[in-house]
Amino acid sequence: MKTNKNDFTTRPLDNEPVGKTVQVVHVKGDGAFRQRLLEMGFVRGARVTVMKNAPLQDPVEYMIMGSHISLRHSEAAQVEITDTDVDITNKEDVFNGTVETTVTGVDPMADDVLRVVLVGNPNCGKTSLFNNVTGATEKVGNYGGVTVDSKEGWFNIDGRRVQLVDLPGTYSLTEYSPEEMYVRTYLRDNHPDAIINIVDAGNLERNLYLTTQIMDMNIPMVVALNMWDEMEKSGDRLDVEMMSRLIGARMVPLTAHNGRGVKDVLAATMDAINESENETRHHNVNYGTLIEDCLKELGAMCPSLDRYTVLKIIENDQHALELVNGQDNAEQVKTRATEMRQRIERDYNSDIVSIFTDLKYGFVRGALAEVLTPNPERASDVTKPGYSLDRLLTNRWLALPILLVLMWLMFEATFTLGAYPQEWIENGIAWLGDWIGNAMPDGILRDLIVDGIIGGVGGVLVFLPQILILFFFISLLEDSGYMARAAFIVDRIMHRVGLHGKSFIPYLIGFGCGVPAIMATRTLENRRDRLVTILTIPFMSCSARLPAYLLLVAAFFTANQGMILMSLYLIGILIAAITAIVLSKTVLKHDKTQFVMELPPYRKPTARNATIHMWSKGKQYLQKMATIILAASIVVWALGYFPRHEGQTPQEQIENSYMGQMGKAIEPLVAPLGFNWQMGVSVLTGAAAKEIVVSTMGVLYTGEADATEESAPLKEKLQTATKPNGEHVFDQTVAYSFMLFILLYFPCIAALTAIRREAGTKWMIFEIFYTTGVAWLVSFIFYQLARLL
Ligand code: GDP
Ligand code: MG
Secondary structure, X not given: OOOOOXXXXXXXXXXXXXXOEEEEEEEOOOOHHHHHHHXXXXXXXXXXXXXXXXXXXXXXXXXXXXXXXXXXXXHHOOEEEEOXXXXXXXXXXXXXXXXXXXXXXXXXXXXXXXEEEEEEOOOOOHHHHHHHHHOOOOOOOOOOOOOOOOEEXXXXXXXXXXXXXXXXXXXXXXXXXXXXXXXXXXXXXXXOOEEEEEEEHHHHHHHHHHXXXXXXXXXXXXXXXXXXXXXXXXXXXXXXXHHHHHHOOEEEEOEOOOOEOHHHHHHHHHHHHHHHOOEEXXXXXXXXXXXXXXXXXXXXXXXXXXXXXXXXXXXXXXXXXXHHOOOOOHHHHHHHXXXXXHHHXXXXXXXXXXXXXXXXXXXXXXXXXXXXXXXXXXXXXXXXXXXXXXXXXXXXXXXXXXXXXXXXXXXXHHHHHHHHHHHHHHHHHHHHHHHHHHHOOOOXXXXXXXXXXXXXXXXXXXXXXXXXXXXXXXXXXXXXXXXXHHHHHHHHHHHHOOOOHHHHHHHHHHOOOHHHHHHHXXXXXXXXXXXXXXXXXXXXXXXXXXXXXXXXXXXXXXXXXXXXXXXXXXXXXXXXXXXXXXXHHOOXXXXXXXXXXXXXXXXXXXXXXXXXXXXXXXXXXXXXXXHHHHHHHHXXXXXXXXXXXXXXXXXXXXXXXXXXXXXXXXXXXXXXXXXXXXXXXXXXXXXXXXXXXXXXXXXHHHHHOOHHHOOOOHHHHHHHOEOOOOOEOOOHHHHHHHHHHHHHOOOOHHHHHXXXXXXXXXXXXXXXXXXXXXXXXXXXXXXXXXXHO
């Protein structure tokens, strides 16, 4: 029995049992979160299925419009739903097709360069296409927020040179998140010649929402229907030609990751550009007479603004209103827009944001109803291959242990597998040092090469294998789709420290390198959340610190090396958690953080991707060696080599050098932590980049060894290093205290630059003092307690 559409009861989504499918009636509240829910497809009449609870019971995974989304109970409570047998259609659902507007040709940049930009949802394959077309090796990943900046590349077609820009993934152009802001501002300020809008062909309903917004920007557009391989496999049929006509945009099938269809997409793009040189006919969503009249009237009052912005003015969007402020008739426009808004809201009996989202989704659904024939025998999500794996990985009891074991395996493998190639490199360097040492005459130049360059750079170079292995694992985790599940699993825990599970991803990247991790926080929509995450990322032990740990652990701990290493990572996490709690309860206080997080489908990670990623990290590491670490090694060597005095032992020489004087000056500061002056100098120079801690030790301790030991590995030199009174410099306590300090103190210059760019100078300065203060305190407490016991 169908209930009359005016008398049905609604209830909140959060109490629905797993497995149940219901339909959305309304999303309560206002602001960014509500807007995001609407854009992700929580519009009137949409079907939602409750998939499962996270292991800690919150959040919950829902499926809507073919995508999987994680919502907390408190967030789901804002969605009003009803049973699926109730008819709740209303006038927004009518398909009105498109309206055409003609814009006379403008050459946007009036120059020879053609600029084409890639716009699409996160994870739809933009970077895959970008790499394929430009030959670049940018990182692809299987979750949102991998590309957080624009990347530019070039290609040639029809004898013209074209710049291709890979923009961050975005669900919409509403300027709520920094990514949306970035894309919107980019499109407005750079006037690209054409947009390639990449959509996931298997998820058109959701993906085409963004398309409807782009259409209103009046820039020539081609829609690339990506993941066409999956589409074909699913057995769904799509009438591409008919859809192009209905939506009024060129549509071209594409399989970005193997390159099928790339030529067609580029050809269609060139056609679009060539046509637009005279005049362009743009197709826009037809919103019905009332709204179209409003748009026409208001558009005439703001001739310089595109249809998208005019629509946003009616919506009372602050960013759009700012654009009006420059006009003489600004007040008139605003008054008229308010009148229109009230009129429309009265007419549709809803609020303006829902009305426009409903209309856009109505348009998309209307078109898809005509052109998409789903395969009646299509495997449901429950029988898809990833599903049984997912059941295991997010199992209530097993999920957290699996996560921990995976992380432990990653670190253990880094340590043990890396040891073999490390030894080869170590031997090679020792051989090179000996060979040059014997072949060259005594003198400054020989000392510079052997002690400064080979000692310093070589000490860090040996860790290349470990770095590569670590990044290989991180890349596998990212590419498979597991990262997003990890965020889903730990959300409840992250909530405890005032953050969202989504922060987990930047943190995990932070184990590789803090700079991309800090950039990746752009996917967090709430500024305070972003700040807390940025300020705590440096406590995630990055790979640059690994050489120091590996050296010290190997030298002073014989048993449980993996455990010792892991304990450092865990202490970093603990300090980050305490910091996050304190920050989010005090200076960065905020009520709650709400995000709609998408859980991408599981994909088989490709060896190619992982290798590309590993290689590009390896290249970066080598570049760092050839530049900053080389320069620092030479400076450190020189500071330790001069001034020269005749007849000194190497020991006395280095003590009386500039470096020795510097070290002696700061010794009182680090002595309570168990450090000697060499260690003090090492952390000082390590501020530039943490690898330099090891290269500095390499330089400092080379000078101390006597001639016969010249080529002994640094590890042995540390083991045998003695104080003037004959005691060993290092023991386990000193080594651990030193590692704690390296873990926690001063993020490197590159990370600080990233913090400054994302959070501002004030927070950067805070971070310098805070991290160094914490490092000192923790090492102090550890060292003093350990000595008492
Ligand atoms: P972006 O976030 O839009 O830049 O997307 P990426 O290029 O990083 O790709 C996201 C994921 O989709 C990666 O795991 C890719 O390997 C995968 N992918 C990209 N294009 C295709 C395609 O045409 N077919 C299939 N099956 N997978 C693809
Ligand atoms: Mg990308």
